[in-house]
Amino acid sequence: MLLNSQCYFFNVKKTLHRFFMDICSRNFNGFMLQKTEIVICLGSSCFARGNKHLVQLVKTYLADRQLTHKVIFKGKHCFGNCESGPAIEIDQRRYNNITSETIVEILDKALATKI
Numbered sequence: 852m853l854l855n856s857q858c859y860f861f862n863v864k865k866t867l868h869r870f871f872m873d874i875c876s877r878n879f880n881g882f883m884l885q886k887t888e889i890v891i892c893l894g895s896s897c898f899a900r901g902n903k904h905l906v907q908l909v910k911t912y913l914a915d916r917q918l919t920h921k922v923i924f925k926g927k928h929c930f931g932n933c934e935s936g937p938a939i940e941i942d943q944r945r946y947n948n949i950t951s952e953t954i955v956e957i958l959d960k961a962l963a964t965k966i
């Protein structure tokens with residue numbers, strides 16, 4: 852009898868453990884997905900047209916607003932649309948003909964919910 856009750860509580864404990872682990876993993880995945888992804892084109896055309904300078908501007912923007920941990924910022928080779936460069940993508944939305952003046956406005960709008 853005691854053995855049966857131990858088994859019952861063991862199964863309940865095991866079920867609860869699985870339930871909470873499932874919730875935790877979902878929350879963790881959800882948290883990871885909430886990071887904004889900024890991809891800057893580092894192809895030769897965009898790089899020469901100004902993305903070399905924009906990399907520093909974006910890094911400074913994120914650091915000044917303490918957003919570095921909320922954003923994945925990375926470079927990528929040519930986006931395949933060089934005539935419209937410099938180009939940048941924020942959460943898979945492409946922005947073309949970026950300048951040092953427009954980048955701040957674009958980041959302000961894209962990251963408004965993160966600040």
Ligand code: FES
Pocket residue numbers: 892893894895896897898928929930931932933934936937938
């Ligand atoms: S180099 Fe940037 S789109 Fe081609």
